[in-house]
Amino acid sequence: MEITTSSIRGLAHRCEEFLDDRGESSAISYPGSLALCILDSVYSTGSHPNAVDNVVDRYIARHGREDGAKSLRYSIAAAGGAEVWAEQVVCNLKPASTHPGAMLKAEVVDQATRLMAEYGIDTVTDLLETLVDEPSPGRSTTGLAGRWRDLPSQRSGISWKNLLMLAGSPHFEIDYRVTNCIAEVAGFGIDVTDDYVLVLIEEVADVLGAEEREVRRIVWQLSHRRLLSKRKPASTAWRYGLDADSDVLVEVGVEGWHGGAEAADPAWDHEWTMPYSTPGASGAAPF
Structure with a gap:
């Protein structure tokens, strides 16, 4: 090569x-908080970076930087549900997709915390240890990665790959x-x-x-x-x-590595992955 x-x-x-x-x-990472990894990974899809930073900062202001998935789930429950939590805690009511009637990203976050509970995962360490048994985070997996992709509007797996990067996983798809x-x-x-x-x-x-x-x-x-x-x-x-x-x-040369690149498909399971509006362009401003 x-x-x-x-x-x-x-x-x-x-x-x-x-x-x-x-x-x-x-670069952005949260080695001490799976809660922040989940928030950032879900909210970053189709959102301006400043909007994602605001969500994370508001959660940190309320709960600190060390929450696990369980504490994030409790935060949502204590607020009275995902919609109230989205409005009062992170102040972001963005939907998970552009489809009419799409659920809020906050609701996806809530479902993601429950998925982690099913696997006994609370911390970043728990997540990384679980991934050791999943050699491929690709679309065909039936493990945790596959279950994450089954969450509403997460089929493309972009948010899952975001999660891996934020948590410090060696996976790089x-x-x-x-x-x-x-x-x-x-x-x-x-x-x-x-x-x-x-x-x-x-x-x-x-x-x-x-x-x-x-x-x-x-x-x-x-x-x-x-x-x-x-x-x-x-x-x-x-x-x-x-x-x-x-x-x-x-x-240079590479031996023994097999990639898993996925082809670009603009209609890829309808997940909202379109770029956010840029300053001066038409469209809603980031929030």
Whole structure:
């Protein structure tokens, strides 16, 4: 496999914004709270990042940063149900899809906490230990991932993959959004396979001195618009030793890895995954 230094520079420039000088990531994760992982994963689908941040911040203001799935379920019950909780605790009444009569995202969150209870899962550690027995989080699984996808408006699995990233799972499923993100930096005519994505991320992690799993999380969240870049396109000023005035092939290879990329399907089970409205565009403002 051949990867160019310009591709490495391009992706590194996009990821560097979310890494400090020690290679520590500012990508979004909640290693100490499954409640926050569930909230973020469900609310992030089809929502502006600021709206998701507001939901999480309001919950933290009420309950702190360490709640498990059980405490989240109790919070909803104590409020008098999902609709009242959505209105009074997180102040977000967004529906789970664009279909008329769709249930609120808060109701999906409530069902997700009950699903976790069925599997005896309360903490992030519980979730990660359960996933060890599920080698594939793909659509065909009959385990927890499959049950999550059976939740209302969650068939595409985007929220499930969000959950894995937020919880720190090593699972990294390359979907069409990740592929499109990589294609933007790889250049015209490059066959962006799953192996290409993984190797490019590995090379970028090495260049930036960061953990590979953190670069994967950044790439996922950038691809799915959970993170928004505020940087301008990369300039020729580069401090990582890759010559910006030339484009050199870097020969690398991957053995023993089998990807699970899913084809893009705009009608994929009708889950609401359309981008949020951008500033100045028509449509409802994020809330």
